[in-house]
Amino acid sequence: MKTIVDIKNITKQYKGKTILEDISFSLFAHQVVALVGKNGSGKSTLLKIIGGLVNPDSGTIYKHIHPFTIGYVPEVTPSTIMFTPEEYLFHMGCIRGMVKNQLQPRIDYLLDIFNLQGSRKTRISDFSKGMKQKVMIMQALLEETNLLILDEPLSGLDPKAQSNLEDTLLLLKDKGLSIILSCHETKLLENIADKIFFINNHQVNQNNLLLNTTQHRNRLTFEISIQESFEDLHPYFEIVQTSQLNQRVNVVKVIIKLEDTDKILLELLHKNASIKQLQPINHAKEDFYNQF
Ligand SMILES: Nc1ncnc2c1ncn2[C@@H]1O[C@H](COP(=O)(O)OP(=O)(O)OP(=O)(O)O)[C@@H](O)[C@H]1O
DSSP: OOEEEEEEEEEEEETTEEEEEEEEEEEETTOEEEEEOOTTSSHHHHHHHHTTSSOOSEEEEEESSSSOOEEEEOSOOOSOOOSOHHHHHHHHHHHTTOOHHHHHHHHHHHHHHTTOGGGTTSOGGGSOHHHHHHHHHHHHTSSOOSEEEESSTTTTOOHHHHHHHHHHHHHHHHTTOEEEEEESOGGGGTTTOSEEEEEETTEEEEOOTTTOTTSOEEEEEEEEETTOOOGGGGGGEEEEEEEESSSSEEEEEEEEEGGGHHHHHHHHHHTTOEEEEEEEOOSOTTHHHHTO
């Protein structure tokens, strides 16, 4: 598999507070990689560093392709763009110095891929959130792109819009694009991510629990005090869902490896957690999430 970017020993602090510490991993051609972590764990910061928008304090982003082009889509989608997608993309292309006979075919191609041909004359301000998100991604792809960086592209979309956007991203991957995106929950990634990196405690762990369908795993549900930290256990499980039961207690659903199960249960009991359910997972991928 061809490496396109090596992220090497990246460290970043803000105002003396460590956000990322000695992070290294590689991105490969034709892959969708997801960065998962809690609010404030440093996902956006890492994406901006990879995109060259923020400088790390130390470490390097080594690109294996020259020239290397990156399309970056930030988390916030502007809501009141009075242009149609065609006008908007045309203006954005001109700002980047693209010429008309290069721009128009590219816009047509993107409207096709993103299934927005029928809405090319509608104002973006009248679009749904999913359609606005698509336009933001299209503007990042106006020029030929090696790596697409998406900050929380699925958040705030209803399940239908999420699956529609996932289909488009998979189509782009099939056409040769590499994608790195951030996400709060692994649950949203079951269809699109080839690899999941989990940011926790300023560091990145690769976790293939959800993607490796041959490994023996359990699904575990526990209740734990909101004040109790279990960050030390994060590398050992994939959090599928966290919800607040009441003002004092969270309900957490995770997937764990069979061989880690006893250790995790013991640690959770030491943290005064209450184990609600422990079930083996069948090997079928569809079974992963449905049985919680
Ligand atoms: N420009 C900045 N100046 C100071 N602190 C910053 C800056 N950008 C981010 N931070 C801090 O760095 C930490 C990581 O922020 P970041 O936005 O990377 O996290 P995140 O995982 O993307 O969060 P979210 O899921 O909420 O978007 C946070 O504590 C944030 O307040």
